[in-house]
Amino acid sequence: MTDSFPSALTGPSSKERKYDRQLRLWAASGQQALEESRVLLVNSDGPIDKQKTTVSGVVGVETLKNLVLPGIGGFTIVDPASVTESDLGVNFFLEEQSLGKSRAEETCRLLKELNPDVEGTFSTTPIAELLQDTKFLPAFRLVLVSGPVKCSSLDLLCNASRELGIPVLYTHSVGFYSTFSLQLPAEFPIVETHPDPETTQDLRLANPWPELLEAGARVRDLDTLDDHQHGHVPYVLLLLHYLEQWKETHEGNVPSNYKEKTEFREMVRAGARTNNPEGGEENFDEAVAAVLKSLNPFSLRSNIREVFEMEECQKLRADSASFWVIASAVNAFYQMHRVLPLPGSLPDMKAQSADYISLQNIYKSKARKDLEEVTETVRRIEGSFGAKRSPIPEKEIEVFCKNAAHIKLIRGRNIPRIDRDVTVQSSVRMALGIPESLAPISIAFQILDAVVDQLQETGSTVASIDDNETWDKQTQRIIGVLKAEDPEYVDEEVEEQIKNATQELRRTKAGELHNISSLTGGLVAQEALKVLTRQYVPLDNTCIFDGVKSRSEMHRL
């Protein structure tokens, strides 16, 4: 027995201890998903002009840093650039002796030092060449791209990723501005959305099941209870008790509108004993506070209704993802009972511990029963496809049932390109309509992309990213595209804002500020973590940051 002293200090728990502070956010399941993920960073795609200006890729490295620390499985850095003097002043993951060496190799080496659990490789071959090997891309769960890159390379990468269902994050950081967009697969369901606990309470007081009704009925004569007992009846049971009284005088209906609920609340409030030093009872206070939000009859939220109505849910195939199989089974449950499976959790409340536990058990066992029913349906569906499907783990079905009401499905969009996509044009126009909108910054970055693209054209004689003519031409072209449908959308003021934003990019010659790129690396990595853990709702689909105003905005472009 005494031998266990050293083993408890090291051993299998050391990883849990290292990651403890983040396990509190995404639990062991999220951590496992992270550890199974490999991330590709395309940190530059060769020089962007003839003066060999290169994207310094700080935002890419800083993003990766924030993924290596929490322990992704591995990463690959693709970057044909060599380390220059100016890189040293802006990139923390390079050092004096890195000068002149491969930037991919040096940043890979220094990032790997952050976490021995993470495996890292690099390549100095341009991404377009690497993609010729069709086995290259499928190894990754996420692609990060530091812009601007050649339009042709970005297209190759985004198209290939979309086909493989791999999310892409395309990032820009120049001067005080940054922006990034997330391209998700066509359907991206999130089961564990982690909604605010306040909004997730599902007590079913207006739709009680027999065992809960029975527990409520046991609280019959409150007047006979002594003060201690009276002050410790759990508020859930108090509400059930008063609801029965209410129903007697309201034709069996529960309070349904605000006026009735207020009336009902007064009825509950009047039940509290006030002849004590506190002048009231805490359990009654809790009951009164819960009236407005806990008496609503069950209704299906639009997010889950949408999932039920989708073709993937209606028409299962032998190779349907397990998400759709479970969704279909939960839909069957809903069609039968007109409620979703009970999540089964009970909030803390004033109560004697034994009473609390028995009430908790009523909720838990109902949740278990609902889960069993859903699981049975899942197994039946699997059976109908014969041996072609392996059974979905029970745990996965359980997590789905617990979170059913808050499941979210994102329909992935492409990396937005104003000059290509009319829907992007109309969403950009909408975004410009918001007061103090940051959309001009996003437009400026698209102009930067267009400028870089023009410089890369075969036969282009323009030497430098500084070239006024190219900037003016592309600025006018993009503004023209936005004005095409209706010139009203881009008035003089907006045009001025767009030009001012391009000035910031031109002034700094597309160079990064470490602080802005580090901050943006935090924002980007946060979205990457959500995508990789499949927890929390990720960005849909563009975020813009203005470091002058310390403000960010999200737009669906």
Add this chain to the structure above:
Amino acid sequence: MTRESYLKRSLGTTLSRRIKESRVLLVGAGGIGCELLKNLLLTGFGEIHIIDLDTIDLSNLNRQFLFRHEHIKKSKALVAKEVAQKFQPSTKLEAYHANIKDAQFNVDWFATFDIVFNALDNLDARRHVNRMCLAAGVPLIESGTTGFNGQVQVIKKGDTECYDCNSKEVPTTFPVCTIRSTPSQPIHCIVWAKSYLLPELFGTSEDETQDFDHSEDAENAAEIENLRKEAQALKDIRGSMGSEDFAEKVFNKVFMTDIERLRGMEDMWKSRQPPEPLDFATLQEQSGSVDNTISLNDQKVWNVTEDFVVFKDSLNRLSRRLKDLKEKTSEKDVSPILVFDKDDVDTLDFVAASANLRSAIFKIEPKSKFDIKQMAGNIIPAIATTNAMTAGLCVLQALKVLKDDLANAKMVFLERSGVRAINSDSLKAPNPNCPVCSVAQGRVFIDPTRATLNDLVRDVLRLQLGYGEEFSLSNEIGTIYDPDLEDNLPKTLSELGVKDESFITVVDEEDENPRVNLELVIRVSQKLDEPAATEEKKPVTLERVMDIPRKPKAATPPPTEQVNGTTAHEPVTGKRKREAEGELSNGYERVKRVASVAVGSGDGADPIVLDEADGGAILIDD
């Protein structure tokens, strides 16, 4: 292209130069601190001083990227400096492995910096730095994170709100009797295991801790006396640590004998379910098949037999550790102790198993070790991404300060609401009733051998500054003087914890037109560069007699009590002449059921405070 070409282009030459010439202080080298140090270096700051008292722990490595496995147990500040310096050799870096509250870091020292950054994890140090920066007139960039959320605030005396202009969340409190006699929730049992059982067996026991202020309330006296006897009996058992039957003795004492005594108090159980003692022999018999590696499974809620096995195993581990420590310590030194640390597996296992055994006795829901760790350690989730964003925002605000563009500096929040992940708000003007920043300031020189509280109260405050009868004095120990607390008057200031460079706050309590609070910085005048205290000289002298403004007239009285979140729990030294009226006679049922964890404003732990029946407090967190 040179190293600084990007910077100069983006920031302009004037600001770049200001940044290069500035001297900044970074308080805290943790999650935000590591990121800040990196960003400050690569933004070109010329001189950075970094201070942190902490050493590096395994659980830091998921975000504090300057630290590696081989740095565990080393000083955060020193390692951060060493690692970061390599990447930016031209910056002057100074590191201190020290407590920012040490007297050497006095107001004059703070005044040598252009900007101070707070990257702290606790309320107490935050408040201290806030106060020092206000006194020194140095702008402060305050920051904190909780999980995915973060915030940054610019503080400048006279121009903006200070850290204490708004009330801060008060730590959760529990009456001692709830913890010791009538637990009803898991947290009560966890606090019992962590703050009573563990310290009684391996730490500084209750009687030696002055934080305990035993109630004199007659109604509680009997039970308090019983509890004292119980603790004494446990201490006797502590003597047999290391013997074969130590675990059985401890177990029988706390899970059987003490429970039987409680059960015997029939009044207590008239409407509560009485506790059921546990039997050592029965559990011993059942536990044959349970391996002690069960303690490694922190997600499973253990059954009572498993709790029993982990209890014995961890008790044994802790006993061996204490024995090893004692063997290494010479007799002259202070006897070694073991204290709870959420990241120390042995103490955590012991607290988890003991708390669950007690829960079984009181029919309370058991919890997994993972959950108990969160509740006992008051763990606030922390990740690299939030720290990166928060630190970046700190630097952006610092640039505004350096440009003297305070009008455009912001209070920034990281949160997901509406379309924005980063929201900002204009800085607010100081709260005229703030007990910290709306104060007058002064300095007094004291002769530590002679100066008494009476000298300060009578000679300085009444005679020189014109205070009336009604005012109170407090320092970091608590209230040292008020009209009902005159016992301390003959004591020397040194006896009352008044040290060089410490603060005393004077609160004018006159109903009519009271003065704003006065904050006195104490200087012990034996230093060569200050006026020497001679026989002729008074033991307490004021640097200069100043005019103290009156409080602004408000419809409501100044919210001193609420604004300073700890006021209500400040311990009182000495005896009060009259007790506050209407206080509850016992602490049994007045505490709210507490929802799992209080949200703190840092990535460390906020203290849990045990709230005794008469308002005394026991600080039980690290």
